[in-house]
Amino acid sequence: MIAKHTAGEQAFATSDKITSDSSACCERPFLLWPVSRREFYQTISVSVLLPLLWGIAVFGFRASLIILSTLLAAAVTHFLLARFTARGQLLTWNHTMAYAMICSGLTAPLVAWYWALAMGASVVILIWIAGLPGKQRFHIGLLVPLALTAILPLAGRWPVLVLDHLTIGDIGKAIPAQIYRWPQQSPRRGADAVLLPRPEQVIEQTLKQIGGDPTGLRSRIALRNMFALNLPSPPTLLLGGVPGRIGTVGIFAIIIAGLYLSYRHILPPDAWALFLIAVLAGLIFGPLSPQVLHHEFWQSIGGLWYLPPERAIALLLYELCSSDFLFASVFILALPGTLPIEPLARKVFLVLAGIAAALLHRMAIPLPPATTALLLLQPIAPALDMLLHRHSWLLD
Numbered sequence: 001m002i003a004k005h006t007a008g009e010q011a012f013a014t015s016d017k018i019t020s021d022s023s024a025c026c027e028r029p030f031l032l033w034p035v036s037r038r039e040f041y042q043t044i045s046v047s048v049l050l051p052l053l054w055g056i057a058v059f060g061f062r063a064s065l066i067i068l069s070t071l072l073a074a075a076v077t078h079f080l081l082a083r084f085t086a087r088g089q090l091l092t093w094n095h096t097m098a099y100a101m102i103c104s105g106l107t108a109p110l111v112a113w114y115w116a117l118a119m120g121a122s123v124v125i126l127i128w129i130a131g132l133p134g135k136q137r138f139h140i141g142l143l144v145p146l147a148l149t150a151i152l153p154l155a156g157r158w159p160v161l162v163l164d165h166l167t168i169g170d171i172g173k174a175i176p177a178q179i180y181r182w183p184q185q186s187p188r189r190g191a192d193a194v195l196l197p198r199p200e201q202v203i204e205q206t207l208k209q210i211g212g213d214p215t216g217l218r219s220r221i222a223l224r225n226m227f228a229l230n231l232p233s234p235p236t237l238l239l240g241g242v243p244g245r246i247g248t249v250g251i252f253a254i255i256i257a258g259l260y261l262s263y264r265h266i267l268p269p270d271a272w273a274l275f276l277i278a279v280l281a282g283l284i285f286g287p288l289s290p291q292v293l294h295h296e297f298w299q300s301i302g303g304l305w306y307l308p309p310e311r312a313i314a315l316l317l318y319e320l321c322s323s324d325f326l327f328a329s330v331f332i333l334a335l336p337g338t339l340p341i342e343p344l345a346r347k348v349f350l351v352l353a354g355i356a357a358a359l360l361h362r363m364a365i366p367l368p369p370a371t372t373a374l375l376l377l378q379p380i381a382p383a384l385d386m387l388l389h390r391h392s393w394l395l396d
Contacts, residue, residue: 041094043264044334047257048101051327054240054250059109060161060169060192063246066116067104073120074100081128088128095133099123099141102331105247106145106324106368109171110154119144136337138378146367146375153366156201158243159193162186169193179229182241198243199322202230203315204289204364207303211289214306223311234314237321245368248327258330267334271350275329276320278354279370283319286355286362323361328370338378345384353377 056064078096081088103123107116123141131140159174161167163184169192177187177194186192206226210219232242240249248254261267288303304312320326332338340346353373360369 040266040336041092041098043261043266044098044331045094045101047261047334048098048105048247048331050253050257051247051250052101052105054253055105055109055246057167058160058240058249059246060165060167060171062171063109065113066107066109066111066246067101069113069116070100070104070107070120070123071097073117074124075120077121077124081124085128087132090132091124091128092133096124096127098335099127099139102247102335103142103145105327105331106142106245106371107148108152108154108158109246110158111148111152115148115152119148137382139332139335139337139375142332142371142375146372149367157195157197159195160241160243161193162191165192180232182232182236196232196243197230199231199237199318200361202226203319203322206230207362208289208291211287211291211300211303214288214303223307227311227314231318234317237318242322244322245324245327248324248368251321251326254326254330258326261330261334267330268339271333271339271346272329274347274350275333275354276325278351279320279325279329279358280316280354282355282358283316283362286359288362290363319361323370324368325357325361325370328357328368328374332371332374338374338381340381340385340388342385342388345381345388348388349377349381349384 052067056067074096078088078091078093082091100120100123103119104116107119122144126140126144127136129140130136131138157176159171160182161169161171163182165186171193173191174193174195175186175188175191177183177196180196181194183194187194203226206222209222210216213219231237236242238251240251240253242249258267258272262269262272284304285302287300289300304315307315340349353370356377357370357373360367360373365372
């Protein structure tokens with residue numbers, strides 16, 4: 001059975017009778033290779049597996065326990081609903097597993113396994129209630145990891161396994177690190193991990209400090225200390241040796257997954273690029289800190305312009321790679337129903353979502369900003385399709 005949707009939950013069918021002599025003023029719609037519904041979600045699940053495996057490598061067996069608990073609870077709940085309810089028979093296995101894997105990627109590695117069980121079951125129940133495959137207008141299952149983040153406040157410093165204990169170590173046996181360093185061996189006997197500040201937390205605190213006077217002496221000292229002592233080196237950042245959510249730290253794995261999904265025509269490359277460009281625009285022109293916005297308005301709005309160019313570029317790189325921007329731009333944009341169908345509506349949606357994600361990040365909300373922005377704007381996608389409807393070239 002051929003699916004009736006693309007990344008925007010609808011594919012345009014072609015026919016051998018359609019010729020290429022369309023009007024020069026009307027551009028044909030961008031056609032995506034149709035894939036079967038099962039293959040569509042299977043491909044997303046396979047691609048999500050790459051950053052999840054890297055998360056297991058840097059966070060150890062506790063991360064694997066969270067992932068397995070989420071998938072097990074989702075599988076059992078799926079089976080029970082499909083077996084004993086008429087509505088549950090509309091659930092599809094690959095759809096359930098894809099959402100469960102994305103939710104586990106958005107989960108902090110410090111969450112207990114029983115919370116992961118509750119998350120996996122809740123994802124399927126919410127999908128069963130209001131988000132059946134092919135009918136969802138909102139990724140309601142993705143609200144579960146956001147709710148879990150909101151109700152489980154976590155410590156400021158998160159653990160990362162030392163290099164000698166990757167995959168097999170216990171992040172529960174962690175000691176604080178004096179400076180940001182991913183050590184080869186544990187600095188203390190019996191410890192498998194080091195507690196490090198999350199890069200987004202360090203950036204938030206520094207921007208709050210320099211927001212009132214980005215060019216002052218104190219601001220220059222704060223920036224120098226941040227880059228020298230409190231942030232990972234660029235190779236460490238790109239290799240994923242940073243504390244964060246299980247699926248968001250493997251930058252290379254996410255990029256490879258995005259290229260794979262683009263190759264399979266599931267993730268539109270232009271959508272991926274436009275969303276990240278909008279995120280960068282929001283970071284460049286957005287306020288440095290909401291705390292000083294009412295005191296130093298012009299210095300806070302677009303405050304990166306006041307920084308030396310090398311500092312501003314480095315800060316943008318750290319911000320883009322240290323939150324869920326890349327993860328959401330690949331996997332949530334690939335899910336059907338995220339994007340509007342009309343080309344212009346899709347562009348407007350992506351720009352709004354990217355800027356909103358950057359602003360939510362600067363506001364330091366305790367939620368993954370890119371995922372939150374996409375979910376908040378998803379309900380307006382049908383309205384954008386209606387407002388920005390383009391006349392079909394088939395009718396000319």
